Amino acid sequence: MKRTIKKVAVLGSGVMGSRIACHFAGTGVSVLLLDIVPKEAAASDKPSERNKIVNEALQAAIKSSPSPVYHNNVIKNIKTGNFDDNLKDIAGCDWVIEVVVERLDIKRQLYERIEPLRTPGTLITTNTSGIPIHMLAEGRSDDFKRNFCGTHFFNPPRYLRLLEIIPAAGTDPAVIDFLMEYGDLHLGKTTVLAKDTPAFIANRIGVFGIMSIFNSMEKLGLTIDEVDALTGPLIGRPKSATFRTADVVGIDTLVNVAKGVAANCPDDEAKAVFAIPGWLEQMVNNKWLGDKTGQGFFKKTKGAGGEKEIHVLDLKTLEYGPRSKPKFATVETAKPIEDLKQRLKALVAGQDKAAEFLRHFHYALFSYISHRVPEISDAPYRIDDAMMAGFGWEIGAFESWDVLGVAKTTDAMKAAGYTVAPWVEEMLAAGNDRFYKIAGGQRLYYDPNKKTYEGTEGAAEQPTPFIVLSNYKDKIIWKNSNAYVYDIGDGVAALQWNTKMNTMGGEVLEAINKAVGIAEERFKGLVIANEGANFSAGANVGMIFMYAVEQEYDELDMAIRLFQSTMMRVRYSSVPVVVAPHGLTLGGGCELNLHADKICSSAETYIGLVELGVGLIPGGGGTKEFALRAADELHNEEPDTNTLKNRFLTIATAKVATSAHEAYEMGIFRKGHDEIVMNPARRIAESKRSVLQMHDSGYTTPLQRKDIKVLGRSALGALYAGINGMWRANYATDHDALVARKLAYVMCGGDLSEPTFVSEQYLLDLEREAFLSLAGERKTLERLQSVLKTGKPVRN
Known part of the structure; x- marks a missing residue:
């Protein structure tokens, strides 16, 4: 049967349920969110009283940070109710997701009530993180069982991309195929097919990793601060590392999962690792459960001066004390290495206690x-996919094993007393020395069953190929020390660069110009995208x-001219240029997007012109482009200066969109033109498709604009008055006001006596002159420094 998801029911409005509801609403789906009736309202006939639990839970979710929604307008897609009055409404839903308390009896009781109310064929799934799926399905009808499985979201659902799909024995394979594709395409998830085993994939491996670390640190005498310094970004893991992650997840949750694995996996060769240390049991008894109880491995306190401090637990004494900054020789040597894979090799090759810990950490894993x-x-x-998407690992465990050398590391593991599964030995014996x-x-x-290599992209659960630029190393057609141009097939070229935070300097600008030139000569168009955490800072x-501190203003002027001309090269190339942003896309990164033919953005794109924060104005065409777009939005007969004012305020407040959806509201993305791609792994493939579509439709180079209507003094006075008001009210410093006036001057086209039509180059010249003058200001230099x-500008 062909399925269409128009309405989803979410049963249970706790932390997970309310946020799952918000995520679905953000994709445009209608959501029915239900929960129990409060005991005190059992006899009431007032919906406000009977729906108190669900309404308060939804409001708490909406107010939480980070926000569970792409923009607040989507809340209208959620209707709330309760199990007694509104459970019958699931008959009109295409998918029912159960997210109630983790108790088998309560879930089964709810399913008993759902069975006669749901429309046959409706999807019914559970978000359980540990209860076996087959046990939940017991006693249900054949139709219920065919359409029932586990859909395990990770918290927070908007940001953690993992969605584990867990079939039961009676689940229709077509249901699994549908959910794998739907989660990928419409929910933006890395959908991972898991087996119905305790804790499924991510929690099974993740909790083992944490429990294994507990064992190793005791043997080596390491502290919490030392372990977190070694198991965070240093090795490609989140900043929360090990112990901060445990506090966020909940120490009781960690203990319950560990106990569940130990009890339900009798054949697990590492079952002893899941034994709960005495100090951990004591923490649970003390209700030191992490963030939910205000203290766990870390505790917020107030110092002598009243300032907030974070203290850390000493596992030997179970007393809190000030944090320390660990120092290890191996870490000091490896930390400056930018490339994670090379850094891992250096860390494991060290000779101190840190290196020994990391060797055993990896061997056990x-x-x-x-x-x-x-x-x-x-x-x-x-x-690997589950751990990267669910726990935020930068590379997977099997990939890390490849990096360190499978054969070499396997020998070292055996020498240290660790075992490897027979299939790995067989793989190596057959001359296959890599997992990927x-x-x-x-x-x-490497597929252990077929004993050969199989494709991951384009597999059954990922029907549309994903383009990963780093997989095209044999298709590099040009490069410099920081950037690469690839041939990604079908007559499309692609550019990416690799700098710290993917910032844009001389070599990146050279690469953009070169990539456009190559595309014009030999290709149908160009895709610009980056891998890593961010598009560009x-x-x-x-x-x-x-340049500014050395007063090299001629050099700085040339650099700004190069940036501007590069953006204009992108805008007026003879082939379509599509940019695929994700993550932080700030300043010059935003300006590049503003000048592209089209944007295919990840939903999680945080984009904005932030130069005002460092005492400058956008100097790479961003100010010009906002003035141009404001002019296009003005009414010809009676110009409404609110459009210009709103554009001005967006730059003047250094506003950054908190999602791609918000970028539409800010006027950075163009409605009906630019595109949001829910799954960031698909944005490059979508960009390539857009390039081909524009080419096949007969792409023509746009004409440079000479008809931009600027308002001069008539608008400049109003903007100056607003700036002065902000300054008098102490919302803006003297320097903030100076920078804002420069910005207003450019966006109004200068001190013109009447509205005038000007060219893009005219505005670019004003923009560049303002940028140069501000770069010579002492307070701007202080902010840059x-x-x-x-990493943050000073407020001066």
Whole structure:
């Protein structure tokens, strides 16, 4: 049957249920969110009283940070109710998701009530994180069982991309195929097929990793601060590392999962690792459960001066004390290495206690994941995908094993007393020395069942190929030390660069110009995209500061001209240029998007022109482009200056969109033109499709604009008055006001006596002159220096 999801019922409005409802609403689906009636309202006939629990839960979710919704307008897609009055309404839903308390009896009782009310064929899934799916389905009708499975979202659902799909024995395979595709395309998830085993994939491996660390740290005498320093971004894991992650997840949750695995996995060769240490049991008894109780491994306190401090637990004494900054020789040597894979090699090769810990950390993990195939998954890549999407790992465990050398590391593991699964030994004996390899732009994984390499992209659960630029190393057609231009097939070129935070300096601008030139000569069009956490944090602030502090204004002027001309090269190329942003897309990164023919953005794109924060105005065409767009939105007969004012305020307040959806409201993305791609892994493939579509439709180079209507003094006075009001009310410093006046001057086209039509170059010249004058201001230099030292501008 062909399924269409128009309405979803979410049963249970707790932390997970309310946020799952918000995520579905954000995709445009109508949501029915239900929960129990409060005991005190059992006799009431007032919906406000009977729906108190669900309404308060939804409001708490909406107010939480980070926000569970892409923009607040989507809340209208959610209707609330209760199980007694509104459960009958699930008859009109296409998918019912159960997210009630983790108790088998309560879930079964709810299913008993759902069975006669749901329309036959309706999807019914559970978000359980530990209860076996087959046990939940017991006693249900055949139709219920065919359409029932586990859909395990991770919290927070908007941001953590993992969605584990867990079939039961009676689940229709077509249901699984549908959910795998729907989660990927419409929910933006990495959908991972998991088996119905305790804790499924991500929690099974994740909790083992944490429990294994508990064992190793005791043997090596390491502290909490030392372990978190070694198991965070240093090795490609989130900043929360190990112990901060445990506090966020909940120490009681961690203990329950560990106990569940130990009790329900009698054949697990590492079952002893899941034994709960005495100090951890004591923490649970003390209700030191992490963030939910205000203290766990860390505790917020107030110092002598009243300032907030974070203290850390000493596991030997169970007393809290000040945090320390660990220092290890191996870490000091490896930390400056930008490339994670090279950094891992350096860390494991060290000779101190940190290196010893990291060796055993990886050996234990590699041993464990090898033995979990085929128990929890037939395919190794699914384990890696689950850990990257669910726990925020930068690379997967099998990929890390590849980096360190499978054969070499396996020998070292055996020498240290660790075992590997027989299939790994067979793989190596057959001359296959890697779990992954790249062929024709596609990543292949070793399949232990077929004893050969199979494709991950384009597999059954991922029907549309994903384009990963780093898989096209054999298709590089031009490069410099920071950037690469690839041939990604079908007559489309692609550019990416690899700098710190993907900032844009001279070599990146050279690469953009070169990529456009190559595309014009040999290709149908160009895709610009980056991998890693962010698209681009903007222009190279260090370069700007160096030129400005040395008063090299001619050099700075040339650099700004190059940036502007590069953006215009993108805008007026003879082939379509599509940009695929994701994550932070700030300053110059935003300006590049503003000048593209089309944007295919990840839903999680945080984009904006932030130069005012460092005492500058957008100097790469961003100010010009906002003035141009404001002019296009003005009414010809009686110009409404609110359009210009809103554009001005967006830049003047350094506003950053908190999602791609909000970028439409800010006027950065164009409604009906630019595109949001829910799954960031698909944005490059979608960009390529857009390039081909524009080319096949007969793309023509746009004409440079000379008809931009600027309002001059008539608008400038109003903007100056507003700036002065903000300054008098102490919302803006003297320097903020100075920068804002420069911005207003450019956006109004200068001190013109009447509205005038001007060219893009006219506005670019004003923009560049204002940028140069501000770069010579002492307070701007102070802000730039602060960003370079601390990552944040000083308020002066």
